[in-house]
Amino acid sequence: MLQAVLLLPLLIFSLVDTQGGLETEAKPVNGTSPPTPSYEPWDRYRLPDSLLPEYYNVTLWPRLHVDEHGMYIFTGNSTVVFRCVKETDLVLIHSNKLNFTTYSGHHAILSAVDGPSPPAIKTTWLQVRTQYLVVQLNGNLVPGKSYQLFTEFRGELADDLKGFYRSEYYQGSELKIIAATHMQPTDARRVFPCFDEPSMKAVFHVSLIHEPGTVAISNGMEIDTVNVTMNGFGVFQTTFQPTKRMSTYLLAFVACDCSHMRTDERNKVTIRVWARREFITEGSADYAFKVTGPLLELFETFYNWSYPLMKYDQIALPPSSAGPMENWGLVTYSEAAILYHPERSSNKDKERAATILAHELAHMWFGNLVTIKWWSDLWLNEGFATYMSCLGTSKVEPSWNLEDLMVLDAVLDVFVDDSLPSSHPLSTPEEEISSPEEINALFDSITYSKGGLVLRMLSDFLPDSVFTRGLAAYLKQFAYSNAGYSDLWKHLQGALDQTKGANLPAAVHDIMNRWILQMGYPVVTIDSRTGDISQKHFLLDPESVPHRTSPFNYEWIVPIKWMKNGVPQSQHWLMNKTAQHEAMRTEGAEWLLANINMSGYYRVNYDLGNWERLLIQLKTNHQIIPVINRAQILNDAFNLARAKMINVTLALRSTQYLSKETKYLPWEMAIDNLDHFFLMFDRSDVFAPMQTYLRKQVEPLFRYFKTITSNWTQLPSGHTDQYNQVNAISLACRVEVSECQRLVLGWYKQWMRLPDSNPIPPNLRWTVFCHAIEAGGEEEWLFGWDMLQNFSSQEMVHALSCTKEPRLLERYLKYSLDPKHWRLDASTTIGYVATNVAGQALAWDFLRSNWRHMVNLYGKEAESLSEVIRKVTKRFSTEQELKQLQQFKDDPSVTESESAAAALQRAAKRTTANIQRRPKIMQSPQKDGPPLQPRPARHRPRQTSPGTDTGSRTVCSLNTTS
Structure with missing residues (x-):
């Protein structure tokens, strides 16, 4: 009976209002134009x-096939039951890009659930800017009474990964379509009219009509699937268990030809x-299936709350660009995020699968069971899930040392962003976040990575029992409801x-x-001669001014864990901008190191004498210093030099000890920071001596991995050792260690002889593909191109951009815009080519020449356009390049795109900074460090591969939509 009731309106709808495109503008109803814009409720983004x-x-x-107009569409109907809280003559409900069936000239039917009939509808219209269906009544609704609003609608099943979208893939030569959803943060309104705010929780009864040969999945378990006839075609209708009380953005449904x-x-x-x-069938989902159960049990114990759903x-x-989404009971991922095959996936793929699975599962409680009141506190959801993803994965994969890897990845991801004057607080005032554009802007590295690191710092200085008991009490009070950060602090303080x-120097x-x-965040400066400690807001450009004031005058309460000569000392709290701690005075050869294990979210600077003693310790016995702090020293030194707080030569000298280092964390941090020098100098005569110095540093690491892998015939046993093997080969080939170039070219040619048997381990494929194609010629490039046509490989998409041959790079750029080569994404390919010094200018010229084509392909406000501008201009450091940037920015085809214009403005600022910084680095005084002065060169250095092998970095703080 329920199916028949739900199906009837669709049968009616399939016969009416089915011509033409989708409605995107407000249109008059009953011959009445929508009211003139004013400061009315429908002009505000927030619901009353x-x-x-x-x-x-x-x-x-x-519909998984195109209609007579060549469109993929969906049709539907919705009834929402709501209670009137305050007297009103207005029903505002979110709706975006939906075309409605009209009844008696109106977009909706309003009726009573209890009590007398509601007032008649006066007029309805679509308020496009604020994304509302507006229903204005002839009288007031009665507080305390419930009403229901029925609508029928049609929308486009677009391929933009928003709302109800279509995902495409090929099975052989057959194009297959999947209908799936991604509602977060404000796209449930693109699927059906709803009160689309996180605090507007409700129960959802869902029914999905789908084609034969497909299955339907939603948040609840399937109740029943029946055969029905629609427009003369036999289809299935599946109904699902009602959801728990939850927010609209967590609703999900999928129709697909999938197995499980x-x-x-x-x-x-x-x-x-x-x-x-x-x-x-091939087992690529086995690993995800294997770890889900243990993770679920772990989180149930940690949260002290059983998972509340039946399934x-x-x-x-597909596609790979789809972000993971924590829909309650039906989590969606890209295939690349969670599928893992031992024979062709790398250990990075395995780690990514585990951490993403844990991140989304952590949300089932923190985010879904208890939800933020408004998006201004998004960091609380995402930061907590980021932190929990590493704790969870550490339990199921204890040998991976995930917490240290989380810190490495998060620091590299967020510390630079958060040291710019344009950064933002974790928790933004609600009044600053109202429009969908403002909400979407919050999904950034600050929210995810900084949120995770700050919560890690909190859990570090609180006793473990306090953190878990406070969290459990928080979840218990606000289950199936909404809360904010102050509620969490209250419960943690109560547990404390x-x-x-247990006590702290101040309230939580x-x-x-x-x-x-x-x-x-602050930089904490310690003077070991006097024991003086100070803090100040760290900005990469010390002359810049933050674009917002601070309610605390940029002063933090800083927990300082520290050691002296390798011996941990009692934790100290820096409560003010300056203080004195007698214990931090040193004598003779003593050195001190602050922020042990990088437990605090800050940088550390020292007096020059302590810096020198730390560098001596690194050169004599670096293992006395914890491995994560060796990485910290490198990263702090380079960024303090960028901020003009220490000399750049001191930062470069911190890399001298690396010839003795074999651990991943310091090498990854060093390579990431040295990458800036590659970008600035790989087109100058400074590059040759820089190559010579780095070659001396990396050759011992290269030989170390040759030894422990029995002359490259085995993989290292350790998880992070496998990452560092990639670094060793990548950097050695990049700085032209001849044995490395012979190694990768030999592996690649062996594959060329037996194309069906790739001998290159999955961990090493990107770096081997890239450097072999770089060292080879047209034959190697064409083989790689053929392999890309036969097997979809993101590694090969990137590696083909590594060639030194300009004509091959030009061909590759042209292919990226040819629809026949559907495996290539133009913005990604152009960005890859731009990271190659041989392709930088080609990519820049190609982007400018084909800008209109790119706009038509992606849309003028697409994030892809901003991202490709960032990648192509990243190396810019000359007056000529700055002039070209300004000219391109003034082009009318560019100025019509606000996001592209903003990206070019940022590029111009970055280029100006690079111009100012570049000569100063080249002329810095030396002190037994790596040579930076230009030397007369008989020939220009060989072109190198694109930047750092970012494919080797772990992903533990997730910069995704979820």
Whole structure:
């Protein structure tokens, strides 16, 4: 009976209002134009507090084939039951890009659930800017009474990964379509009219109509699937269990031709992992299936709350650009995010799968069970899931040392962004975040990586029992509801107060509000001669001015864990901008090191004498210093030099000890920081002596891995050693260690002789492909191109840009815009070519010449355009390049795109800074460090591969949509 009730409106809808395109503008109804824009409720982005939703009945029918107009569409109907809280004559409900069926000239039907009939509808219209369906009434709704609003609608099943979208892939030569959803943060309104704010929680009853040969999945377990006839075609209709009370952005449904792995053995929770049938058959989903159960048990214990649903579905979807999304009970991922095959996937792929799985699973409680009140506190959801993803993965993969890897990745990801005057606080005032554009801008490295690091710092200075008990109390009070950061601080403080002997120098909220309500972070300076300590806001450009004031005058309460000569000392708290701590005075050869294990979110500077003693210690016995702090010293030194707080030669001298270093964390940090020098100098005569110095540093590492892998015939046993093997080969080939070039070219030619048997280990494929193509010629490039046509490989997409041959790079750029080569994405390919010094100018010219084509391809405000501008201009450091940037920015075809114009403005600022910085670095005085002075050269240095092998870096702080 329920299916028939839900199906009837769709049968009616399929016969009416089906011509033409989708409605995107407000149109008059009843011959009445929408009211003139004013400061009315429908002109504000936030919903009024007069109505609260209780539950929805939603039926949707996605079409997996084009209609007579050449479009992929979906049709549907929705009934929302809501309670009137305050007297009002207005129903505002979010709607975006939906075309509505009209009844008696109106877009909706309003009726009573209890009490008398509601007032008649006066007029309805679509308010496009603020994305509302506006229903104006002839009288007022009665507080305390419930009403229901029925609508029928049609939308486009677009390929933009928003709302209800289509995902495409080929099975042989056949194009296959998947209908899937991604609602976060404000795209549920593109699927059906709804109160689309996180605090407007409700229960959802979902029914999905889908084609034969497909399955339907949603948040709840399937209740029933029946055969029905629609427009003369036989289809299926699947209904699902009602959801728990939850926010609109967590709703999900998928219609696809997929298979799954399944277990019913875990505490009555059914765990399923879905993917294309061939991936299930070959075992690519096995690892995700294997770790989900243990992670679920771990989080249930940690949160002290059983997973509240009957099933936990996860599905891998094409394309690779689809971000993971924590929909409650149906988590969606890209195939590249969670599928892992031992014979062709790298250990990085395995780690990425585990950490992403853990990140999304952590959200089932922190985000889904208890949800933020408004998007201005997004960091609380995402930062916590980032931190928990590493804790969770560390339990299921204890040998990986995930927490240190999280710190490395997060620091490299966020510390630079958060040291710019344009940064923002973790928690932004609500009034600053209202439009969808403002909300989407919050999904950045600050929210994810800084949020994770700040919560890691909090958990580090709180006793473990306090952190877990406070969190459990928080979840218990706000289950199925909404809360904010102040609620979390309150419960943590309560747990602290109940713990005998546990105390802090200030209340939890006093400490933590300084880290979340002001942007940036401090640099703590310690003078070991006097014991003086000070802090100040760290800015990469010391002359810049933050674009916002701080409620705490940029002063933090800083926990300082430190050691003296390798011996940990009692933790010290820096409560003010300056202080004195007698214990931090040193004598003779003593050295001190602050921020042990990088537990605090700050940088550290020292007096010159302590810096010198630290460098001596690194050169004599670096293992006395914890490995993560060896990485910290390198990163702090380079960034303090960029901020003109220490001499750049001191930063460069911190790399001298690397000839003795074999661990991944310091090498990855060094390579990331040295990459700036490659970018600035690989087109100058400074590059040759720089290559010579780095060759001396990396050759011992290269020989070390040759030895422990039995002359490259085995993989290192350690997880991070496998990463560092990639660094050793990548950097050695990059600085022209001849044995490295022979090694990679030999592996590649062996593959060329037997194309069906690739001898290159998956971990090494990108770096071997790239450097072999770089060292080879046209034959190697054409073989790589043929392999790309036969096997979709992101490694090869990147590696083909490594050639030194300009004509091959020009051909590759042209291919990127040819629709026949569907495996290539133009913006990605152009960006890859630009990272190659031989392709930099070619990519820049190609982008300018084909700008209009790119705009037509992606849309004028597409993020891809901003990103390709960033990549192509990253190396710019001359007056001529700055002039070209200004000319391009003034082009009318560019000025019509606000995001592109902004990206070019940022590029111009970065280029100006590079111009100013470049000569100063080249002329810096030396002190037994790497040579930087230009030397007369008989020939220009060989062109090198694109930048650092970023493919080797772990992903533990996730910069994704979720």
